[in-house]
Amino acid sequence: MKEKINLFWFRRDLRIADNHGLYRALAAGKPVLPVFIYDATILNDLEDNDSRVEFIADQVNRLKEEFERNNSTLWIYHGKPLNAFKRLWVEYEVEAVYTNADYEPYGRERDGRVATFLRTQNIEFFSYKDQLMFHQNDIRKNDGKPYTVFTPYRNKWLEQFRHIELDEYPSPKLLHGLLKTEPLKDITLRDIGFRRGSLEFPEKKIDKPILKNYEALRDFPAMDATSHLGIHLRFGTISIRKLTKKAVQHSAVFLNELIWRNFYADILWHFPYVAERSFKPAYDHIPWINSEKDFARWCEGTTGYPLVDAGMRQLNETGYMHNRIRMVVASFLCKHLLIDWRWGEAYFAEKLLDYELASNNGGWQWAAGTGCDAAPYFRVFNPTLQAQKFDPEFKYIRRWVPEFDDLSYPQPMVEHKLARQRAIDTYKKALASG
Incomplete structure (x- = not known):
C-alpha cells in the first residue's frame, strides 16, 4: 500500500519563507510533495518570449533545487491543472491538497474544478490567505x-x-516534513514553448x-x-x-x-464583471473613437507629448513604467484620444512585468473615470503641466525620448485644450443619455 501524502500547489507564491499554505501543509503531519503546474490555459495566450514566464521558470528551478537539497523534489507539469491532479491521483496516495488563495475570476474557476474533482476522490482541498x-x-x-x-x-x-x-x-523550519524522494524531471522554458527574452528583472x-x-x-x-x-x-x-x-x-x-x-x-x-466592463455601467455607453492609427502612435510613444512618449518607450523597452506616468499615459489614451480603456489595459497586460489583473484594471478604470472611486470624468491630466511639475529638468524625458530637442520630434497629435473639452463633452452626453 502506497504511503499517504499531502500536496502543496505553488502558484503566485514562489518562495519557501513565510509561505502560509506551505507551512500548513508541512505542519499537517503527512509527507508533503510540492507541485508546480505550467498552466497551458494561461501560457497559450502569451508570446513565446514573454519575460514573465522566464521569471517564473527561474523561480521554479530555484525552488526545485532547494527542495532537492532537502532530499525531496518539485513535481512539475505542463498542461491543464485538472489533468495534473488526475495524474497525481494515479501516481500517489493523496490525502489533501494545500494551496494559497487566488482571487482572479479564472483562478477561482480553475480552483473550483480542481476542488470538485478532488472531493469525488475523498481528497480535501485547503486554501489559505497569502498574497x-x-x-x-x-x-x-x-x-x-x-x-x-x-x-x-x-x-x-x-x-x-x-x-x-x-x-x-516558519515554513523553512518544517522542510524535514517534505516527502523523501529522488529528483524528478526538470521542465525547461523550451519544453513549454518559450525562450528567454531581453528584459532584466529587478532585485x-x-x-x-x-x-x-x-x-x-x-x-x-x-x-x-x-x-x-x-x-x-x-x-x-x-x-x-x-x-x-x-x-x-x-x-x-x-x-x-x-x-x-x-x-x-x-x-x-x-464585482468580477469589471474585468470586461466598466464598474459604473453608464460609462459603457461612451462612444469611443477607437482610432487604430492613434492607438499605434500611443503604443510606440510618438504622440508628440514627451512625458507620454517617455513612459510608453520605458514600458516597451523595460517592461516597467513609473506609477505617476502610468496615470498620465492612461488618462491621455482615454481622454485625449477617446480610446477605450480596455485597449490600454490589454496593452499593459501584455507588456508589464508586474501585471496584476486587479491593480491593472483598477488603475485603468480610475484613469478613465469608469471605475469605483475613480477620477471624475472632467479630470483630464495635462501632460505638459505634469512634465513641468514632475520632470522639470526633462531628465526622464531625455532618457527615453533622445530626439526631444530635435526638429524630428513630432508635433502633438492633439491639442490639449480642444481634446480635453471634447472628452468632457463626450462623457457628459453619454452619461446623460445612459
Missing part, C-alpha cells in the same frame, strides 16, 4: 456590503490591521532608504525612488507580511499603496 493581508470578506461595511470607495475602506483596513499579528510562518530587495523617502520622491520618474517590487509581489517571491511590516516601520504612503492593491483585489472578487 494579501486581508481576504475578500475581511474588510466590510457595517451592513456587510463590500466597500467601493477607497478612503473608508482604508480606514477599516487600518482599524482591523491594528488587531492582527505580523508574525511570519528582490526591501530598500529602507527608498521607503523612508517614498513620500517625498515617488512622483519624480527621473529618480530611482520606487521599490520595483511589483513583479515580486505578483509572483509571491516576497512575502506581503514582510513588506507590510517594513511599510509600517518606514512609510505610511507606501503602506497606502499596498492597501490600494488589497482594495482592487477585493473589487475584482466582489
